[in-house]
Amino acid sequence: MSFERIREKLSILADAAKYDVSCASSGGKRNNPKKGLGNNTGMGICHSYTEDGRCVSLLKILLTNHCIYDCAYCITRKSNDIQRAAFKIQEVVDLTINFYRRNYIEGLFLSSGIFKNADFTMERLVEVAKKLRLEENFNGYIHLKSIPGASDELMREAGLYADRLSVNIEIPTKSGLKLLAPDKKHEDFIKPMQKVKEEIIQHRAEQKIIKSTPRYAPAGQSTQMIIGATGESDRDIMYSATFYYKKFNMRRVYYSGYIPVLEDSRLPAIDTEVPILRENRLYQTDWLLRFYGFSVEEILNDSHTHLDLDIDPKLSWALRNLHFFPIDINRADKRMLARVPGIGMQSVYKILEARKFRKLNWTHLKAIGIANNRAHYFITCDSKDFYSQELAPDEIKARILKNSNSKYKKYFNHQLRLF
Amino acid sequence: MHSQTIILYDGSFDGFLCAVFLIYEQKVTHPIINKKNKSTPTQLFATTEEIHTEKQKAKRVWDGFKLKTTKTQQRMFFKAFLSEIKGVENTLFNYLRIVFMKEKTDTSIDYSNKDILKISQVAKMVQREKHRIEAFVRFRLTTDNIYTSIIEPDFNVLPLITSHFKDRYADQKWMIYDLKRSYGIYYDLKKIEIITIEGTVKSNIDIKSLSSNEKEFEALWRTYFSNVNIISRKNNKLHLRHLPKRYWKYLIEKN
Ligand code: SF4
Numbered sequence: 302m303s304f305e306r307i308r309e310k311l312s313i314l315a316d317a318a319k320y321d322v323s324c325a326s327s328g329g330k331r332n333n334p335k336k337g338l339g340n341n342t343g344m345g346i347c348h349s350y351t352e353d354g355r356c357v358s359l360l361k362i363l364l365t366n367h368c369i370y371d372c373a374y375c376i377t378r379k380s381n382d383i384q385r386a387a388f389k390i391q392e393v394v395d396l397t398i399n400f401y402r403r404n405y406i407e408g409l410f411l412s413s414g415i416f417k418n419a420d421f422t423m424e425r426l427v428e429v430a431k432k433l434r435l436e437e438n439f440n441g442y443i444h445l446k447s448i449p450g451a452s453d454e455l456m457r458e459a460g461l462y463a464d465r466l467s468v469n470i471e472i473p474t475k476s477g478l479k480l481l482a483p484d485k486k487h488e489d490f491i492k493p494m495q496k497v498k499e500e501i502i503q504h505r506a507e508q509k510i511i512k513s514t515p516r517y518a519p520a521g522q523s524t525q526m527i528i529g530a531t532g533e534s535d536r537d538i539m540y541s542a543t544f545y546y547k548k549f550n551m552r553r554v555y556y557s558g559y560i561p562v563l564e565d566s567r568l569p570a571i572d573t574e575v576p577i578l579r580e581n582r583l584y585q586t587d588w589l590l591r592f593y594g595f596s597v598e599e600i601l602n603d604s605h606t607h608l609d610l611d612i613d614p615k616l617s618w619a620l621r622n623l624h625f626f627p628i629d630i631n632r633a634d635k636r637m638l639a640r641v642p643g644i645g646m647q648s649v650y651k652i653l654e655a656r657k658f659r660k661l662n663w664t665h666l667k668a669i670g671i672a673n674n675r676a677h678y679f680i681t682c683d684s685k686d687f688y689s690q691e692l693a694p695d696e697i698k699a700r701i702l703k704n705s706n707s708k709y710k711k712y713f714n715h716q717l718r719l720f
Numbered sequence: 721m722h723s724q725t726i727i728l729y730d731g732s733f734d735g736f737l738c739a740v741f742l743i744y745e746q747k748v749t750h751p752i753i754n755k756k757n758k759s760t761p762t763q764l765f766a767t768t769e770e771i772h773t774e775k776q777k778a779k780r781v782w783d784g785f786k787l788k789t790t791k792t793q794q795r796m797f798f799k800a801f802l803s804e805i806k807g808v809e810n811t812l813f814n815y816l817r818i819v820f821m822k823e824k825t826d827t828s829i830d831y832s833n834k835d836i837l838k839i840s841q842v843a844k845m846v847q848r849e850k851h852r853i854e855a856f857v858r859f860r861l862t863t864d865n866i867y868t869s870i871i872e873p874d875f876n877v878l879p880l881i882t883s884h885f886k887d888r889y890a891d892q893k894w895m896i897y898d899l900k901r902s903y904g905i906y907y908d909l910k911k912i913e914i915i916t917i918e919g920t921v922k923s924n925i926d927i928k929s930l931s932s933n934e935k936e937f938e939a940l941w942r943t944y945f946s947n948v949n950i951i952s953r954k955n956n957k958l959h960l961r962h963l964p965k966r967y968w969k970y971l972i973e974k975n
Contacts, residue, residue, distance in 0.1 A: 316948075319947065352955070355950075400941060404858060560950065
């Protein structure tokens with residue numbers, strides 16, 4: 302192969318793929334029974350880190366950045382005047398194998414612009430995965446993008462070779478999608494998700510009966526939404542996310558702060574800052590929904606459509622619901638313990654364990670590792686030093702903010718100045 | 721003043737266990753276990769005893785330890801040993817003593833004991849280094865078709881990373897060489913061997929011994945790395961926390 306040409310393509314097609322935040326290479330254990338190449342321990346390894354501190358785990362590239370569509374938020378869109386390139390199938394296979402053998406990567410994350418049509422594109426993505434698995438005996442991680450509108454048959458095949466499949470929903474609202482990606486249909490996104498979900502369920506069921514059933518997308522499916530491109534509210538975003546989690550058994554939803562790459566009257570101005578703090582608050586909310594037993598309506602609703610930027614969503618919820626507090630650490634159930642600001646899930650389990658032996662006081666709680674400077678406004682324990690009683694929400698908030706040194710403070714100050 | 725006995729062993733894990741064996745066998749009262757090296761000064765008020773490593777004796781000690789510990793505790797113990805931190809042998813010995821005093825089959829563990837706590841902390845550090853080395857090893861293909869990597873880990877992690885690389889790279893020959901400790905592991909498509917290289921080993925493999933396309937693949941990797949960076953999200957502090965500078969030397973993408 303001509304290295305010079307490959308290098309040129311790689312720089313174009315890696316650059317075009319980098320805005321996809323998902324780097325997860327975890328999940329989907331695969332071992333290496335036939336002494337082929339690679340294994341996947343299910344843990345995911347970051348082999349390097351970019352200067353923005355993101356994990357580099359996979360070779361994340363587009364097969365091509367030629368595209369027949371013109372989605373406003375996308376750097377690859379048809380009307381954008383950029384260099385175009387396309388990898389041959391074998392070139393992607395060779396790159397993946399050679400990077401993998403040198404311990405640069407955990408595997409491949411392959412996406413693509415849409416050339417000709419959805420099926421024509423999807424077919425080629427599947428072909429890459431198939432070659433890697435069957436010809437190269439490769440057991441590393443493979444994440445394929447499902448091309449919106451691809452046929453059920455191709456989606457079925459894709460899952461036989463890939464560990465994870467994802468369709469990026471990109472725009473959280475239907476109206477936003479209509480505005481920014483006029484030639485894409487909402488149904489086209491839904492269809493492959495639906496198919497993948499059905500296949501996963503069917504394969505799991507069959508596996509229970511027939512051991513030799515091939516595995517299908519063992520690391521499940523995920524999707525990504527762009528944040529801050531269409532003026533959508535945090536409520537819109539999280540309600541959509543909840544919909545995808547529930548409806549399609551998504552493993553993960555990723556939130557990606559919009560990075561202005563194009564001048565377009567429908568989009569935020571080119572010098573708009575990347576909403577990193579907002580992105581972080583959305584991930585925290587996502588976390589609360591998945592692991593802390595919150596429902597989305599509790600955190601975001603008609604009277605509360607945006608997440609607070611200055612405090613995290615759990616604290617914000619607690620301040621709006623002070624009537625539930627204080628709770629008694631030695632008696633409260635798991636559900637309520639998990640709702641106390643400053644107490645993480647790890648600490649919840651430790652508290653439940655430890656209080657079987659003795660009544661817990663402040664010293665115990667500190668040893669367990671709760672963030673007492675937040676938690677003590679909301680709890681009582683086995684101690685005469687009662688919690689700081691009867692403060693108004695604003696006052697608690699002010700005190701906590703004064704004592705906390707958020708790593709995002711600098712963003713926050715910065716963003717405040719914009720208002 | 722108590723008279724102390726300094727017990728010198730060869731630096732191997734088996735050797736260390738043999739030192740323990742001797743302490744129990746001869747009821748040594750104030751032992752200090754030290755690694756033997758060329759210039760151990762003679763101590764005025766201590767007797768020095770040098771032991772020979774015997775697999776059988778080591779096994780007896782380890783079997784006894786295994787009876788009263790869980791797998792996790794055993795691994796933790798071994799990892800702490802691999803830290804090679806000065807004096808760790810004596811903390812490990814204290815730990816052993818606590819274990820041997822327990823009832824049979826009692827595998828509970830008291831984290832409020834300072835030696836046990838110390839061992840678990842050190843084991844954690846070693847574990848982290850293991851993960852990092854698994855991630856940061858960079859193989860370079862040489863003319864004799866061996867994927868070769870040189871490392872200089874803070875702790876002696878080669879014994880811990882062997883199985884990971886053996887599982888993963890089962891169909892290629894590879895070698896990982898620890899320059900600091902002057903030994904390596906080599907996989908010849910069938911089995912793992914421990915190797916040493918005569919003469920001085922340089923941290924940089926001679927270009928002449930690299931396979932013809934190696935430089936090209938490295939250039940491709942650098943191209944990839946520089947193109948996935950998003951400048952508007954630059955965060956150097958985070959970058960350095962994940963990728964401390966001391967690892968850069970062997971990272972192709974950082975050179
Ligand atoms: S179809 Fe995909 S690649 Fe093409 S312009 Fe839209 S988002 Fe970009």
